[in-house]
Structure formats: C-alpha cells, structure tokens
Amino acid sequence: MKILFATPECAPYVKTGGLGDVSAALPAMLAQLGHDVHLLMPAYRGMKVSGEIGDGVDLPPYSHWPAAQLVPVKIANGVTLLLLACPALYQRPGGPYVDASGRDYLDNAMRFGLLSRVAAQLGTVHSPLRGWTADVVHANDWPTGLAPLYLAQSRMIAPHEPTAAGILTIHNLAFQGVFPMGEADALGIPHPWRGMEGVEFWGDLSMLKAGIQFADAITTVSPTYAREIQTAEHGVGFDGILRARASRLRGILNGIDRKLWDPSQDALLPQRFSRKELEGKAQCKAVLQQRVGLAADKAAPLFAVVSRLTAQKGIDIVLDALPALVKAGGQLVVLGQGVPELQAALAEAARKHPRQVAVTLGFDEGLAHLIEAGADAFLMPSRFEPCGLNQMYSQAYGTPPIVAPVGGLLDSVTDATADPAHGSGFVMKSCDAAGLGDALARALAAWKQPQQWRRIQSNGMARDFGWEDSALQYIDVYRAAALLANGGTASELTAT
Template identity: 50%
Template sequence: MPRTGFPSMKVLFATPELAPWMKSGGLGEISWSLPAALHEAGVDVRILVPAYTPLLAAFPRAKPVAEFAPAGGELPASRLLEAKTDSGVPLLMLDCPAYFRRGGTAYLDASGNDYADNPLRFGLLSKIAALLSSDASPLHWRPDVLHCNDWPCGLAPAYLKFMGGAKAATVMSIHNLAFQGIFPADTLAALGLPPEAYAMEGVEFWGKLSFMKAGLHYAQRITTVSPRYAEEIQTEAFGYGFAGLLHWRRNDLTGILNGIDARTWNPATDPYLPRHYEFAHLKGKEANKAALRQRFGLTAEASSPVLGAVCRITQQKGLDLLLDIGDDIALIPAQLVLLGTGDKGLESALSGMANRHPGQFAVHIGFDDGLAHLVEAGADIFLMPSRFEPCGLNQMYSLRYGTPPLVRETGGLADTVIDCNDATLASGKANGFVFGEATSEALLMAIRRAVAAWHDKALWHKLQRNGMVLDFSWSNAATAYKAIYAGLPTNGAKMKTAARTRSPAASTAEEKLAPEAGAS
C-alpha cells in the first residue's frame, strides 16, 4: 500500500516497454519496478504503454476509457484502455491494432529488422502522452509531471511545447543514448509537428529528425540511470553527438542509479534455483554451481571457478574481448558460461571458442529467464566487460547473489562495483573486480586477479558479504525521482483547476479528441 499523509503528486510514466510482457533490455524492468516504488512512496503514478498483444492477453478485462480521432499528420485513430495491476499502479494501454498488435519485439519484426513505421508508431505514443498531460485530455485524472523514457517517448515534450493551455512539467530519462530515434526530415509533417520544430534548437539533428534530441531539448529536466553515465554522456566519447547539448543542459541533468526488484532477485526465495541460500548459509550456492555445470555440460573441476555472463551479445557488452584470450582463460584454469543473443557473427565466434574447449566453455544462444537466474546463482564470478553501460542491472543481481562481478570501469558499473585491493578490503567496501582499458589484455589480467582471490576462501567470503548486504532496492531511486518531480516548474495548479471545472462527461469512453497539431 502507498504511504499516505501528504497530497499525492500525479505522474504519467510513458514507456515503450513493460516487463515481463514486452522488453528488449533493462527499460522494460525499470518501467515496471520504478512506478511500483513511486506508488509505494505515495506518488499517484500511472503507466502509459502501447497495447502490445502480450499485454492485451495479460489484461483481458482492460476497459476503454478514451478514444482519439486521428491525431494530426498521418497518425491514426486510437483508444486508451485501463487495467489494474498487482502493484496497485494503474496501467493505461494505447490501443492501435495496426501499430502495436504485431509479432517481434517493440521495435523489430520477427526477422530482426526495424519496423519501417517506427516513427509513426512512437510518434503516436508521444502524441497521446502529451495530450493526456494537457488540459485537452479526456481523462479526469491529470498529471502534474510527464515522465518520458528513451527515444520512443522523446517527441512528447515537443508536442507539449506547441500545445496551448495548461500542461504538465516534463522529465526525459535517458536509458541508452546510443539509441536516438533518427528518421528522415520529411517525417516531421507525418508526425503532425509544426515546421518551426525542425530547427537546431528543436528536433533537427544533422539534417534529420531525432526523437531523442526532441526530448533532450524540450524537457524541463533530464535524468539518466547512473551518476557516472550522466558525466560520461557530456563527453565526445559517450555523447553520440549530443555531448554539447547535454553539457549546455548540465544543470538540468541528474544521474539516478537504477534499483533492482529485490523480491524477484532474492537467492533465499528464488523459484528458479534448485537450492536457496543466503549469506549465513552459502552451501546452497555450491549446489547451484553444480546444477549450472550440469545444465551447460561442464565438467566438475574443484580447482576451477565458473565465470558467467548474461547479456546481449554485442560489441557494446565487450564479449568480443574474450575471443583473443579464450585459450588463456582455459589454462588458468577457469570455466566459462555465456547466455544471450545478439550479433550473429559474434554469436558464431563465441560458440566456436566454446567448441574448442568442450566441458570447460559453453555458450547458450537465446534467452531463458530461469537459466539467467541460475547463472547468477551458480557462477563464481560474473563478467560484464562492457565498453559502455549506462547503468547495468546484472552486476547488482550478482552482488545480491554472492557472485562478485568483474566489470569495466564505465557508467553504472563504476558506481556499483568497488575494486578489490588492500585499501577497499580494509574499509569493507570491496565487492568485485574492475579494469580500465577495453582490451583483451586488461580483461585477462582482471580475470587472473579474480581467480587468485577466489582461491583465498576467507577473502572471497568477505567479498561475497560486502556485496550481499548492499541495498539496491528501488526505494532509493524513487526518493531521488520524487525530489526531481518536486523541483520542477509546473502548471500543476492550473491543471488541477482545469480538472475540477471540466464536465464529468469529458472522461467518458465515447468522447473523441483531435486537437490540431501545433496549436498555440
């Protein structure tokens, strides 16, 4: 139940993904967990997400609460469905069958190609998010804050900019700046945005239109998913063309570390594990290691730790760094299990490396949630050699599961993993292993350090304890986001007045809404 005793701030949380029904990465999990934590903290939050087929199947009793006529440009008619969730957070699903009732992922078809109409699909999501955050909304409930997540929601602050009347304050959250929603300039008219939006101080980006640029320029506050990443994206190396804009807006930019769902990721209760365990009783972890070896076809070697990785198999994640040092890892000796899918060439190369070391290395191409939990619990060392990592969740899972992570010093990995050395051991802060350069040599040196530490059982026990006692729950992030919301300049007072004076008939399902794009 949410805490009470103070007026509830109203927040519309707009997202293209929602776990477990539609997710391509961490955003889906965040979009479920953060609103739940905000709800617990007393925020009146509602999630806006496309009505994908799996979501419609999961919430068959969702009720229509509004209908929208074509929303300007080439954006089609749609409707809004409302459903109740177990977390207590109301779910608003944008239903447009031609756009969202498809196979594949949120962004890709079954063949792994971008949907050609992605700008229209997510333009519609952004437009409806903006409408619901303005005094043109058909709903009685009206948000004080519109919280937009990643490029698919980036046009919402732009739409609000060109709408008249009272409107919510806006927050734009960057989950991965590498994905920018870049489309041809002539998409502007199809999206129903006015010509003046296409400017350097607007949605224009190197002769094209960028959804991400729109959000970064027009939103009143910008957040990203770790303090280190907030610093990195202001540099040319990590800014992907937006470093200058983000540096210019640095006083409006805040890095807030993501949390994890401590109920789902708990080795003492995890239903996917053959044996539960906790810090005081770590024998269960050995049973999970045995189960992991059996599942991946590894030999039972008492002298070899198991290195594990669960991630998208892409260059970003740094797994290609393993290709030149596979033989060296085998000679340490250490075992290796990889779970993931992604770049076909890299998948093939890593599978080939595993085939050269049968019984010692194994690669599972694909994703299996239960197997992901088993890797976290059964591995001795968790690998995340990412070239960049805005936040990362798996290193926090592995810390909670007593599996010290080995990471590259970047983004949220640098904010959560403290390198093991004499000073950090003495202070009780060491919880993993960190390396700097994104090279195979640097990764190999870190693996050798970690394996040497694993052989020192007293030291290893300290590392496990230091990680397992850390609090990565979402309550910390929820508190930080509440502070961001509270500090926003807003027309909230005007919005609430408008909501009180509107006719109750304005919230009926029959009302159709089609404000002109670019109204001022």
C-alpha cells in the same frame, strides 16, 4: 503527485532490455510511496494482461493521426496500466520496434509519435481520462521523446492553462530515434523547432534530441553515465547538446527488484542460500555445471556472461582473454544472443573446450537465475554501460562481478583490490583484453584465498540495490521539474 510513466516496453508484457525492467519496477515503487501512477504503453499483439479492465476511451482521428483507444487496467502493483490500442500501428507479428525479419518498421515515427502525443495530452487540461491529468509526464528514450516537445507546444499555445512538467530519461544514448525530416509535418512539429535548436540532427529529425531540447528535466541511469555522455567519447554526437542542458541533467542509478532477485527466496534455484548461509551456492554451481555440460569440478573457478553478444558488451574482449582463463583451469558459461560472428566464435570455443566452455544462445529466465547463483564470478567488460543490472544481481547472489570502468558499473561495484575492506568485485583498469586479463588475475588470486573471497561475497550481498532510494530521487526531480515548468530554476536537478 499524479505521475504518467510513458514507455514503449514494460516487463513482463514486452521487454527487449533494461528499460522493460525499469518500467515495471520504478512505477511500482512510486505507487508504493503513495503516488498516483499511470503507465502508458502500446497494446502490442499477443500481450497478456491480468487485472481489472476499465472502459476504453476513444481517441478520435486528428490530422495525420489515426483513431485509437485508451484502455485502463488496474494491475496488482497499484499502478494503472494504460494500453494505447491502435491495431493498424501496434498489432503486428514482430517486436515492438522491428518486424519478424528484424528490420525497423517503416512507420516507427508515426507509431511512437502517437505514443508521445497521447502521453502529452494526458498532461494537459485536454486529458482524455476524465478526472485525471498528470502533474508530470515521464518519458523514456526516443520512442517517447516527442512528449516533452508536445507539452512545450501546449504551453506555448495556451500559456495560462496548467500543463504537466516533461521529464526524459535516457537509458541508452546510442538509440536516437532518427527519421527523415519529412516526417515532421505528419508529426505536427512546428517549423521553428525543426532547426539545430530543435529536433534537427545532421539534416534529419531525432526524437531523442527533441526530448533533450524540450524536457524540463533530463535524467539518465547512473551518475557516471550522466557525466560520460557530456564527453565526445561517449556522447554519440549529442555531447554538445547535453553540455548545453547540463543544468537540467541528473544521473540516478537504477535499482533491481529485490523480491525477484533474492537467492534466499528465488523459486528458480535448486537450492536457496543467503549471506549468512552460503552452502546452497555450491549446490547451484554443481547443478549449473551439469546442466550446461561443464566438468563437475567444484575446485574450478566458474565465470559467467549473461548478455547481448555484441562489441558494446565487450564479448570480443572475453574471447581475447579466454585462452588465459582456460589455461588457468577456469570455466566459462555464456547465455545470450547477438552478433552472428561473436556467436560463432563462442560456439567454436565451446567446441574446442567442451568441459570448460559452455554457450547457450537465446534467453532462458530460469538459466539466467541459475547462472547468477551458480557461477563464482560474473564478467561485464562493456565498452559503455549506462547502468547495467547484472552486476547488481551478481552481488546479490554472492557472485563478485568483474566490470569495465564505465557508467553504472563504476557506480555500483567497489574494487576489492583498491578497497579490501569494502570491495564487492573487481574493476578493470582499461576496456580491453589487457584490462580484463589483469582483473581476472586479481580475481583468481582472491578466489584461492577462501576467507578473502568470502568477504568479497559478503560485501556484495550486504548492499541494497532496491528501488526505494532511486524512486525518492526521481520524486525530487519531478518536483523540481514542476517548478521549472512554472518559471523556477534548475538548481535542484544538477546533483549527480
């Protein structure tokens, strides 16, 4: 199968969150399974790419669209990287979505409209790549949300020409790509599709809604999140649209790169360890305590947070529960950045309890790995979490996670209180300080029973969160979507 994976970011080139990790791992696994995978993303300023660079393909200007170029690069994982080069749109000093001061680029509609348009072209007989046309175009989040609309438009204009199926994955429904409806002319959106049954969202244009409305199949990153986003509580205004499209919606849990996140092979650790030989984990804890300035106390339970420091991630809940954690003799290490008020509150807690609370603002890949390895337990009290990856990393590193009862956290952590034989972490009963306090108390009680704690660690380390099973599920979705694009039924898509 010829698969085009269209994304605004991909690790290690450009990454702002989980989408960057998924864009690196899923296409590589699809290629490993024998499929012909091309990954399309913008050529941002400062990107460093290694591989066999092919001849660029010119994309002439058309209507409101500027001239651009497609540059193919054969990279080591078997995927062909397609860099969309358009210096006027992508060669900028800021990030992929925001300028150097953190403000959204004013022309983001055109920047990601072009990415979507080129993605759709690669799925038609007018593909700019000679001899290669996608069977499916896999769009990701709002920046590629217009690709399914453009594919549907191609089908409408030339119904007898083969056109790829359009798949949209929602990684986080909260980011909806909303722009003034006036952008619709430049983006080439047909007038009949500018209403409520098309791209219109409270009078504006939503690129994410376009993807939801016109995709042949919709996926999201965990089965529980697929159900949650169809409710008013978690639907962010899109729940009705998603309920209407429920027959084409499926939740597939993300995986992790087990080569990168394996404590027995992790070159970033001072001492490696495994499920059968856990001794090295104690050394990682000692090194972590020393590095961040915590008391060198192996008997103190060390809790960890590696996260964006926002209310969505429940950082305020952690702060509310912190006095009880400190009183119980626990330690807390935090790595991340985010809302200034939460950063300041965490820094103040570290000032008050310098030997029990350590906070590092920013991101450090080596420290993140050391925290996963050296901490005793990991905190993720998110108010919503489409999938989450750190709870999977934590289990792989023998660091039982304490998680909120939402999204992918519920799908990937088995509560040790409810299921002592198979438990791999602790699930909060509610997304608030009381829920976290209760889960912390249960975790501390288990921590004081070494045999019980070791079983929880072992259960988590035995789980396989690799990408192969998820990739096979995506292939099923691709095949079903191809049938849908040719007049079939959606029955194969609804299993969650």
